[in-house]
Every structure is written in structure tokens, then in C-alpha cells.
Amino acid sequence: MYKSKFVSDVLVFTVATEAKEGYIRYLDSAKELGINPVVLGFGQAWKAGKDIYRKSGGGWKINLLKEALIPYRDETDKIVLFTDAYDVIFVNNLNEILQKFQKTNARVLFGAEPFCWPDPELAPKYPEVKEGKRFLNSGTYMGYVPEILKLLEREAVEDTADDQLYFTKGYLDEDFRNEIQMKLDHKSEIFQNIYGVEMDLELYSEENKTGGPERYYAQYHSGHVKNFTEKYGTEYLSVKQITPEDGTAEWRARDLSLDQCMAKNCDVYFSVDSIAAITNNQTLRLLIEQNRTFVGPMLTRTGRAWSNFWGAISKDGFYARSDDYLDIAHNVKRGLWNVPYIGSCYLINATLLKRYDRKVLNFNSLHLDPDMAFCSKLRELDVYMYVSNRVDFGHLINYDTYDTTKTEPDMYQIFDNQKEWEERYIHKDYRSHLLPESVPQQPCPDVFWYPVGSEKFTKALINMMETYGKWSSGKNEDDRLEGGYEAVPTRDIHMRQVDYDSHWHYFLKEYVLPLQLKSFHGYSNHTPYAKPNFVVRYRPDEQAFLKPHHDTSTYTINIALNQVGVDYEGGGCRFIRYNCSVVDTKPGWILIHPGKLTHYHEGLHVTKGTRYIVVSFVDP
Numbered sequence: 001m002y003k004s005k006f007v008s009d010v011l012v013f014t015v016a017t018e019a020k021e022g023y024i025r026y027l028d029s030a031k032e033l034g035i036n037p038v039v040l041g042f043g044q045a046w047k048a049g050k051d052i053y054r055k056s057g058g059g060w061k062i063n064l065l066k067e068a069l070i071p072y073r074d075e076t077d078k079i080v081l082f083t084d085a086y087d088v089i090f091v092n093n094l095n096e097i098l099q100k101f102q103k104t105n106a107r108v109l110f111g112a113e114p115f116c117w118p119d120p121e122l123a124p125k126y127p128e129v130k131e132g133k134r135f136l137n138s139g140t141y142m143g144y145v146p147e148i149l150k151l152l153e154r155e156a157v158e159d160t161a162d163d164q165l166y167f168t169k170g171y172l173d174e175d176f177r178n179e180i181q182m183k184l185d186h187k188s189e190i191f192q193n194i195y196g197v198e199m200d201l202e203l204y205s206e207e208n209k210t211g212g213p214e215r216y217y218a219q220y221h222s223g224h225v226k227n228f229t230e231k232y233g234t235e236y237l238s239v240k241q242i243t244p245e246d247g248t249a250e251w252r253a254r255d256l257s258l259d260q261c262m263a264k265n266c267d268v269y270f271s272v273d274s275i276a277a278i279t280n281n282q283t284l285r286l287l288i289e290q291n292r293t294f295v296g297p298m299l300t301r302t303g304r305a306w307s308n309f310w311g312a313i314s315k316d317g318f319y320a321r322s323d324d325y326l327d328i329a330h331n332v333k334r335g336l337w338n339v340p341y342i343g344s345c346y347l348i349n350a351t352l353l354k355r356y357d358r359k360v361l362n363f364n365s366l367h368l369d370p371d372m373a374f375c376s377k378l379r380e381l382d383v384y385m386y387v388s389n390r391v392d393f394g395h396l397i398n399y400d401t402y403d404t405t406k407t408e409p410d411m412y413q414i415f416d417n418q419k420e421w422e423e424r425y426i427h428k429d430y431r432s433h434l435l436p437e438s439v440p441q442q443p444c445p446d447v448f449w450y451p452v453g454s455e456k457f458t459k460a461l462i463n464m465m466e467t468y469g470k471w472s473s474g475k476n477e478d479d480r481l482e483g484g485y486e487a488v489p490t491r492d493i494h495m496r497q498v499d500y501d502s503h504w505h506y507f508l509k510e511y512v513l514p515l516q517l518k519s520f521h522g523y524s525n526h527t528p529y530a531k532p533n534f535v536v537r538y539r540p541d542e543q544a545f546l547k548p549h550h551d552t553s554t555y556t557i558n559i560a561l562n563q564v565g566v567d568y569e570g571g572g573c574r575f576i577r578y579n580c581s582v583v584d585t586k587p588g589w590i591l592i593h594p595g596k597l598t599h600y601h602e603g604l605h606v607t608k609g610t611r612y613i614v615v616s617f618v619d620p
């Protein structure tokens with residue numbers, strides 16, 4: 001089959017409705033690399049539903065592109081490169097992109113991501129990959145016009161539908177996938193998103209003082225600042241707080257803080273943003289010891305390449321990736337690095353502030369966000385900036401997905417802020433029970449017992465479910481299930497009803513899989529897939545017990561969420577074959593047992609109060 005060799009064969013498309021900062025950055029990066037994208041939908045209202053964080057309105061993007069390709073229908077050598085606009089930048093020119101694309105031997109290539117979204121239940125249908133990310137991401141793709149059209153025209157799609165789901169269905173249809181030679185860029189050789197950058201930029205911008213998610217962030221954050229100043233304020237020589245209500249723009253507030261530092265005759269200026277989680281308590285001393293004019297600790301989003309510094313810079317002052325960027329970001333190389341940009345946390349020697357007044361050295365810029373503006377001024381003044389990863393200092397918090405409209409929003413942060421999540425929700429003894437020398441407890445034969453969730457974890461789950469409130473009837477008919485029938489029904493709420501199914505699967509993979517491997521040697525080490533996942537509520541006057549049954553699982557996990565003898569009386573789980581019951585269950589402790597054949601079991605009578613457990617049928 002013909003392979004296009006010419007950059008002029010590549011048609012670049014994006015969809016953007018307005019000139020958000022992310023869009024301007026996208027265009028700048030394109031311009032820098034000589035790329036001229038066709039922008040679809042500009043000036044129109046975004047056809048999105050309520051879910052602004054995700055990709056709703058994606059169907060519209062498909063329909064726009066379909067229409068835009070009509071004139072090219074017969075140009076079979078042309079290649080379409082489609083990307084989202086607000087969270088994408090180009091880091092390679094079209095020639096490099098084209099060459100990489102040709103190497104994949106795909107006729108259609110999509111970006112890949114580590115999570116199966118929006119329907120985690122499709123995960124097992126994906127081909128396994130040895131290396132890299134397994135699941136389709138619809139934010140970036142490219143392919144030859146005929147195959148792209150086949151994909152776009154495979155089914156009709158509503159403007160408000162989810163494009164990722166649409167493309168996922170095409171990909172999971174094996175015959176179709178082979179027919180159009182559709183592949184994923186598993187190792188991100190071509191497609192690397194910079195997730196949610198527009199949110200970072202909008203966070204404190206002046207236009208956004210009312211409504212919208214930024215407002216939530218500001219409110220959420222001010223409580224923490226208040227607590228901090230109340231608790232620790234007296235330990236400082238002076239404290240001055242500028243609140244969101246003051247209406248001060250971010251760059252202005254940052255300028256004022258430099259002036260404040262000078263007014264107090266400071267030696268050094270140390271800036272720490274709310275997204276910088278400094279976990280090394282020697283950070284300030286270590287940075288001062290570097291004896292530099294401007295130095296910051298390297299901070300990354302845990303496990304990601306996203307960091308607070310740039311390895312290189314494009315001509316108009318935006319991000320570019322240096323050869324050694326990833327080695328530094330992943331601590332393969334350690335040291336003190338001269339870099340063109342550092343944000344979020346840095347130390348400035350006051351001699352610099354004395355040398356240049358606020359007219360020259362400030363955070364103000366028309367086009368750049370304040371940290372970028374400041375660094376660009378430092379570059380103009382030939383002040384070298386250094387970032388250190390000589391030791392670990394901390395990490396970056398990711399606010400992009402923080403959704404205060406959720407009950408227990410922190411519970412939903414398991415993907416984006418896993419360190420914080422773990423600290424908050426994983427049992428403090430979890431790790432020690434995983435040690436090779438630790439012998440697992442077995443209250444009944446082949447029923448294993450470990451601490452996994454913290455008190456916050458158990459309380460949050462109960463709160464999520466009780467706030468949602470739509471407990472099932474406990475009857476056999478259950479329209480949440482495929483067959484509409486449950487043989488041994490519990491009164492419960494499924495994780496997916498509170499949008500927690502993908503998070504729960506991640507929890508299973510990260511925290512339950514290691515326990516499974518310790519309990520059942522030689523059983524699969526693939527990512528657990530479980531269905532259903534649900535919280536059960538037992539009460540004497542509702543459902544008080546569960547009759548003997550097998551589970552439709554290879555193994556079942558059963559985590560107690562509250563305290564027998566305090567919150568309820570009775571209850572527990574009895575394994576009939578062994579005439580053995582676990583009645584002294586402990587909140588946050590998980591029981592893991594085979595689901596079928598040997599472990600016929602029942603839920604014992606709750607005689608008083610309310611008993612909650614969370615149950616997953618793993619590998620049904």
C-alpha cells in the first residue's frame with residue numbers, strides 16, 4: 001500500500017470554539033514548527049453536556065471533521081492529523097511526525113492512555129500490550145483519509161456523545177480494526193498530551209472571578225490557608241495574606257510579595273505554590289546551600305513526566321522538551337540543572353531583588369502566565385535558573401480533576417494524586433502485612449485477612465453511598481445487571497452508580513492485587529477485573545442477612561466498613577463447608593476468599609444497628 005512521504009500530504013485539524021490560553025499555546029507551538037492547523041468550530045458554542053472535565057461533546061468533533069473531509073474524499077494519499085486544541089502542544093514537526101507514523105505501519109493511529117475510559121468494563125476486551133499504555137485516547141489521532149473516513153462513518157454519532165467511546169468501539173471490533181489497520185501509540189512515540197493545562201492557566205485569571213470551577217478551587221484553598229496561618233502564623237516574623245476576595249490578579253499578588261520581602265529586608269525569597277507538596281523538611285536549607293541566585297526543587301506529578309521545570313524552550317517562550325528532560329524528571333540523572341523555566345516552588349537570593357526594581361523584574365505579561373513571565377524576564381536579564389533533583393524534595397499536586405461537586409472529592413483523586421490518596425485512605429499497617437516474612441492471617445481455611453483501608457476510607461465510602469442514597473430493593477429483579485436478575489440479592493449500591501468504578505478498579509490493581517498474590521500463589525497477576533463492585537447495607541428491619549450462596553467470582557473481596565459491637569450487633573460471614581465464621585470483622589480489613597466451589601457462604605443476621613461492607617467479585 002502507498003505510503004505518503006510528503007509533509008504536504010498531511011492535513012492538520014483541531015476543534016476549538018474560543019481563544020482560551022490553551023488554544024493560544026497550541027497555535028504557538030504549531031506556528032513554531034511550521035504547522036498550519038485548520039480550526040473547526042471556532043466561534044460556535046461548545047456542544048458539551050454537563051461533564052466539562054471529560055470529553056462530552058466529542059461526537060460534535062467527529063461530525064465537524066467528517067464534514068471537513070468531504071472535499072478530500074478521493075485524495076487517498078492524504079493523511080489526517082487530528083488533535084484536541086486546549087490541552088495539546090506540538091513538540092515535533094510534521095516531517096518527524098510523519099516518519100514516526102510510517103514506522104508504525106498503521107493506517108490509523110490513536111494516542112494511548114493508561115485507563116480504560118469512559119467504560120472501564122471494556123478493559124478486558126482490549127488486546128494485551130507488553131509495554132506502554134493499553135487504552136485508546138481520542139484526543140490525538142492520525143491516519144489516511146479513506147481509513148479515517150471509514151472510522152468516522154462507521155456509525156452515526158450524536159453531537160453530545162462521547163467520542164472516546166465511539167472510537168473505542170471501532171477499535172474493539174477486531175475485524176474492523178484489522179480492516180483499517182488501526183493501532184494505538186502505546187509508547188507515546190508520537191502523541192503526548194499535556195493534560196488540562198488550560199485549567200492551570202485559568203485558575204486565578206481575572207476574567208474568571210465568578211462561577212465555574214475556579215471558584216471552587218479558590219474556596220477550597222482559602223480554608224487551608226486560614227488553618228495554616230492560624231496554626232503556624234505566629235512562628236513567622238510577619239504574615240500578610242491576600243485573599244481571592246481582594247480581587248488582586250495573580251501576577252500582582254506575586255509582585256507584592258517581592259515588595260513585601262524587600263520591605264522586610266529579607267535575605268532570600270522562598271515561593272511555594274499550593275500545588276507544590278514539599279515533603280522533605282530540609283528543602284529550604286538545601287536550596288540555600290546551593291548558593292544560587294535562583295534555584296528550585298524539582299517536583300513532578302507522581303509517576304508522570306509532568307514537572308515544575310522546562311528542559312528547553314521554544315523561540316516564543318513556550319515549553320520544549322530537551323533530550324535529557326525525561327532522565328531528569330524520572331531521576332535517572334540527578335544533579336543541579338541550568339534550565340529556562342521553573343515554577344511552583346523556588347528560592348530567590350534577595351541581592352537580585354535589590355538590583356532590579358519591580359518595573360524590570362516582575363510577574364506581569366500580556367501573554368504568559370506569571371511564573372512564565374517572571375522566568376522570561378530572568379532569561380532576558382541573563383540570570384541563570386537552576387532546578388535540583390539531587391535529593392527528593394516532594395511532588396506536584398494535580399488539581400485538574402478535583403471536583404468539589406462530588407461527595408468525598410478526595411476519594412476520586414486516586415489517579416491524579418495517588419501519594420496523597422494513599423496517605424489518607426490506605427491503612428497504616430498495609431505495607432508491613434505485605435512483607436515477605438509476614439504470614440497472612442487466615443480466620444477460616446483459604447480466607448485471608450489484611451488491613452487495607454484507613455478509617456477515612458471506610459467513612460468516605462459509607463458517606464458516598466448514603467449521600468447517593470439509592471439503595472437497591474434487595475429483590476431478585478435488578479435492572480442494573482445485564483440479565484436484570486440477581487439470584488442472591490443484597491441491598492446495595494454499585495460503585496458505578498457513584499462514578500467510582502474506574503477508581504475502584506485502580507484500587508484493586510494497586511492495593512488488592514498484591515494481597516491476592518500473597519494469598520493465592522501462581523494465580524494470575526493481570527490487572528483484576530471485578531463485577532459488580534458494591535457496598536452492602538444490612539439492617540434488622542431491611543435486609544438483615546444473606547442466605548448461603550456461591551459468588552460469581554474467582555475470588556471475592558469483602559471489606560468491613562464499620563465496627564461490630566459499636567455500630568451494629570450480629571453480622572459476619574460464615575463459610576459453611578468449614579463451619580467457620582468471621583464475626584469479629586474490623587473496619588478497613590479485607591477478607592479475600594475463593595468465590596465458587598469450596599467457599600459456599602452466607603451473611604449472618606444483623607440483630608441491631610447497621611452493618612456496611614464493600615464487596616467485589618473479582619474475575620467473574
Ligand SMILES: O=C(O)CCC(=O)C(=O)O
Binds near residue numbers: 490546551573603
Ligand atoms: O455479609 C457478608 O459478609 C457476606 C456478603 C456476601 O457474601 C456477598 O455480598 O456476596
Ligand SMILES: [Fe+2]
Binds near residue numbers: 549551556
Ligand atoms: Fe457472597
